[in-house]
Amino acid sequence: MKYEPVIGLEIHIELNTKSKMFCSCSAEYFGADPNTHTCPVCLGLPGALPVANKVAIASAQKLGIALHCENLLSSKFDRKNYFYPDLAKGYQISQYQEPFSLKGYIEFDVNGETVKIDVTRAHMEEDTGKLAHAEVENKKVSLIDFNRSGVPLVEIVSEPQIHSSDVAKGYAQKLQQIARYLGISDCDMEKGSMRIEPNVSLRPAGSNDLPQYKVELKNINSFRFVQKAIEYEITRQTEILEKGETPALETRGWDEIKNKTFSQRAKEMAHDYRYFPEPDLPPYLFTKEYVAELKANMPELPDEKRARFIRDYQLSTYDCALLTTDIDLAAFFEDTVKAYPKGEPKRIANWIIGELLRRLNESQTPLSSLNLVPASLAELLLLTDEGKITTASAKEIFEKMITSGKNAQELIKEFGVEAITTDKLEEVVEMVIKQNDKVVAEYKAGKEQVFGYLIGQIQRQTQGKADPKTAADLLVKKIKK
């Protein structure tokens, strides 16, 4: 029998607010000593009460708007009750019945086709602490670090409308792109500021029913692994179903060394979280004006930016999609266009896509980590235009700019790649003609393919500093003489 995967994604995004969700502790805990970013509130000490972070709420609402959700004017927090040692209060403050945002969608391209997946909800909650297992005085112990406790999270839940790992990956990447455009999260999967939990099950192809079981995948820290884990599950579950059995309801982790999922926790019955309205936080009644203001202050989102690039810069959809993948890259492009007097967006786009983006992808580094400013690229292009350097040298210089952060002038001097002047080039051309009289004769006799050889000789003499076009022009001119 043929099976169709039914996949829904639960994605947690950690917001990059300065302070935590319900207290004034710093939320920038990454790399900090354990339990240094804590207070009575996020430690869940007796008597401590939460006070909601307004910036975090606005961030969650903006995300809702960007996902085309309905922003609820009436919203509230609920308590989700469960026991786990890293959960300070024995309950998590979350949103159950009235989240900030409901019913939206994410639209994205997968293999050239546009896909639209519905978003069930986007709600806020607080993060938990973290357990560490260690050995202290020869005893195996579990330690709790509450630095992460109370860091604001938004959970985005999709409808189970995804039927392939490609679409799952595309959905998650688009969400990451949107959140980064909004500036509300780093969405760094390795650091855990974006966590993807796919729910995967299979049904007979052609069926529209939801399968009777569901496998939740956790602890996946890259898009590639999301895809691999889903693929692995599809194969694993197919084998079970083909034996006439039903896969167990469970949570499975991803083992990136063995490249397989493994059972973490059986879910014999649905967890009863005993949700009830959080009595420590009064419910919210947002005004229409408040929501209107949020909407008015939304930054340009990826789709809008892409459309504008196509319109304003007359570039291909493909180029614009690449340029707008990352908000920083898009800004780099636009700033370079502004800084370069001739404009020439297509040329700049080629440079950015062909040189910069390629290198960024190769080194897996974000643009923001480079000490590269748009003015440097503009300057480099100008120098090329003025014949100060050749295009080939310019590409080398650009590569050095990316790695060193130095500007074009500095690097040109440092590496001695100034293009030679036309006068000097004329001398070289004459010399090459003199030294290769046989070849020149062949050329004159109609053997045009030897022209390249002569150009090669010129470049050899100039250590590649000759502008190829000028050299060719001169060569033709001198031979004719």
Place this chain on the structure above:
Amino acid sequence: MIDLTQLTIKEAGEQLKAKQVKATELTEAYLDRAQKFNKKLNAFITITEDIAKEQARKVDELIADNQQLSPLAGIPIGLKDNYLTNGIKTTAASKVLEDYIPVYDATAVTRLKDANVVFVGKTNHDAWAHGGSGENSDFGNTLNPYDVTRVPGGSSSGSAAALAADMCMAATGTDTGGSIRLPASFCNLVGLKPTYGRVSRYGIVAMASSLDSIGHLTKTVYDSALILNATAGHDEMDSTTSTEAVIDYTQDIERGVRGIKIGIPKEYFEGLDAKIKKVIMDAVKKLESLGAEIVDVSLPHTEYGVATYYIIQPSEVSSNLARYDGIRYGSGREAFGSEAKRRIILGTFTLSSGYYDAYYLKAMKVRRLIREDFTKTFEKVDCIIAPVSPTLPFKFGEKANDPLQMYLADIYTVNMNLAGVPSLAIPAGFIDGLPVGMQIIGPDFTEKQLYQIGFAHEQEAQLYKERPKI
């Protein structure tokens, strides 16, 4: 020489200010009594002698320096042991927190410290504030100074007993379903359950968060107003506190009751013990003779109060007690007493999927109706007068083995918590040597008016001058 332990806060404050009495003297007098009578009454879990003396010394210095001080400066008070005190053991009267020393002060504690009060100690109560008699304390029963064979009322049992026995001049309490008003009533004291959100809950061990009201017990109405002046007000650490302006609650306290419309709700008097009813109606007549207008009113959903309360309250309790999971507070969950366990189980059940709608959600709907009863009634009258307890202080063990009977002791007090309205319990009289209290209930944030009415009665009745024979 005057007996310092017979003064009201107002009187003591005046004497301190006039340098007729030193704060250290006042504190010593109360500490002596506290130490002496605690052996008998078990009102304090911890007596903070050193801290009290240090605080008093500081007040004497400030007075000597002619500094402008709060009327509460140098006043020895007790703190219910569910108020977190930085560096001072805070047990919530439960074995679970037997050795717990907080790292921060409750907002109410900070505000009282700012007023330079003196902390005599941490008072006993029903563990986690669960109970109406004090018998649920893991640190033993507190005895009623008026009759040591009887309960002092709970859950703020130690606060009431300590105050009635002059071991302090005021004591703080928490009132989730009557825990300040009931002991006030059983010990001839004034007990204020403020409007929900009037006093910050931050740093007070949560019982049922949507019901917990942070108040206090005093001998007189004026003294109660003085304490509220210090504790009331918005707290940025408690999102449920109101930004409603804090006024001087002592101002115009002698205004009287002329023209005040007092509602007598029939649901609170039908079937009430005849003797108790007479004591309260005599008090009402006194107010009428002072110019108040008495109006019969009805709060039709009153009878659903206890049932509603015993769904919402344990639901919240079950969640609030989840953090005491044996990982960070030393004692495991087996250290909970049977009443806490009962409420955890009840609340876990009523919140469970499949039961939530039938219990919690339904109870929340009834809660709204109960609140509407009050808001509608307050369109007709300025306040309501009702009994606090259906019975006189009862004997130890009389209800302890029958949780339902114990819960019914809350029949007249839980509705105000469900509605969030303020209620001032004041002494109404005595029956066979046992105190009887009554409560004056008003619309949200009308504590000032409740004080005016209470004060008018107090001036006539002078019941605060009564002292238990111990």
